[in-house]
Amino acid sequence: MRKIDAIIRPDKLNEIKAGLAKLGVRGMTVSEVFGCGLQKGHIGVYRGKEYSINLLPKVKIEVVVPAGIAGDVVKVIAEYGRTGNIGDGKIFIYPVSQVYRIRTGESGSAAL
Template structure:
């Protein structure tokens, strides 16, 4: 099993979610995050004071999937999210030791 962690533009979340559902992904975890990378921050103003907003809002989407699905899902996410502009985000893939479905006690890929 692998965990795919995609940090993406918030506006793209719904499209990615639908595409992943179509590909057979049944569960996912989504978190609002803030981060910085190549994308430059924005300037904020309040009563003549200026401050920089370096950490931009992003969405972190995590899915745990069988090894065989990883390449296909990376393609789907990349296609859905890519705009070609700086700030599209990044994807990380991690190995996952096991999974447990708390309700039934099923373990491993059965629990996904």
């Protein structure tokens, strides 16, 4: 199993969600977050304050999926999330050692 954290543009959430649903993704966690990347959160004209960090509103999607579909999940997020402009976001992938569904006691992929 893999955990995929994607920081995306808030206005791309709906398209990405629809794409993930088509892949058969079940659970996910979505949060409103603030962040910055290479440009330290600055967009457009830049006046002084070279070291200041500005935090822009983004959306974080956290989804744990069977390893076999992790590549497709990344593809969907990258395709539907892309505008080609700075700030499109980033995808982080982690191994997941175990998952339990609290209600039934199921574990592993069956618990996703």
